[in-house]
Amino acid sequence: MKEIGERYHVLYYAAKAGNWKLAQHELNVVISIFRVGGALRPKFNQDFTTFTQSHLNPISEKIRAKDWKGFEDAYSKGIEEANKFHEKHGYGFIRYVLPKNPPEHFDLAAHE
Numbered sequence: 001m002k003e004i005g006e007r008y009h010v011l012y013y014a015a016k017a018g019n020w021k022l023a024q025h026e027l028n029v030v031i032s033i034f035r036v037g038g039a040l041r042p043k044f045n046q047d048f049t050t051f052t053q054s055h056l057n058p059i060s061e062k063i064r065a066k067d068w069k070g071f072e073d074a075y076s077k078g079i080e081e082a083n084k085f086h087e088k089h090g091y092g093f094i095r096y097v098l099p100k101n102p103p104e105h106f107d108l109a110a111h112e
Contacts, residue, residue: 004033024060
């Protein structure tokens, strides 16, 4: 799950910088990790599927539309729900918080 947090961090700042392709790439990887996680941990499969449909797919729609305001709203809702998911499964001690700074190991500028 650490990788999901790191990619969720990158996708936010990529979208903020207007690098919608990088944002979509990071989101696609998060969705792929959820699919694998659901197969490896069947007790989480339904929650992963529901979360993807309810929160990640709307983020993807905002990325495709290059809608920063809509993206930011959908992204924030995803954080809230992820933290509820952790609580539901006994991991309430895990609380995702968006880092205040963009990742330093990426050039987030759009190169199209």
